[in-house]
Amino acid sequence: MAQNKYDDPDFFASYSNMPRSQQGLEAAGEWHVLRTMLPDFKGKTVLDLxxxxxxxCRYAVEQGAASVIGVDLSEKMLKRAQEMTADSRITYQRGSxxxxxxxxxxxxxxxxxxxxxxxENFAEQCRKTYRWLKPGGSFVFSVEHPIFTSLESQNWIIGPTGERLHWPVDNYQLEGPRNTKWLTGDVTKFHRTFATYMNSLVEAGFQIKKVIEPEPSPEMLNQIPELKDEMRRPMFLMVAAVKP
Structure with missing residues (x-):
């Protein structure tokens, strides 16, 4: 069953206070890289899952997209999206x-x-996405990196004086659910290996064009010094693929 944590009032309030929720894409630490992986939107039909x-969605129409469908399961998220959107080219749909x-x-x-x-089933999602795309179409996505999702704790090993000693990786090959704690509640994430991400795309028929494990931008490192620890392990995985 699909999760809908974002309609929990406390969870949604906590998420709404995050910098990326209040300031948008420029406050998202990975945006400076993801933006470079996106194709030309001019005149294109776009789906945001x-x-x-x-x-x-709004970025896509700012770049000239002809139409955009944004899908989300959370009623609260979509209500906020509607309030922030004044463009008839964007349609929001509630669904998993x-x-x-x-x-x-x-x-x-x-x-x-x-x-x-x-x-849970990334391989099936790749097959569906392949069907939905026109020949020559682009599939670009980001996920939490498998090194980040391998353990449920998703946290640093802390030394006796509070210093971050290292990031633990264990049970890497054991794919499946991880019951993690984030913001105000328990959240289920699905760990899969780097190979599973790549092979699911290839087996669906995609050609992989670029894979990036992004680092914080120099500007963000200057603004938020504690981000230097993000250089010690990848937090995100980003992939750009095309349907031949």
């Missing part, structure tokens, strides 16, 4: 990523930001 507040269905060859571009680690 797990659209949240709609930041990427796993449950929505679209026509074959319907979209030029499918994007997803930090959502696929919440779904």
């Amino acid at each position: 797990g659209c949240g507040f709609g930041w990427h 990523i796993e449950g929505v269905e679209y026509k074959e060859n319907q979209f030029d571009i499918v994007i997803s930001s930090l959502a696929f680690h919440y779904i």
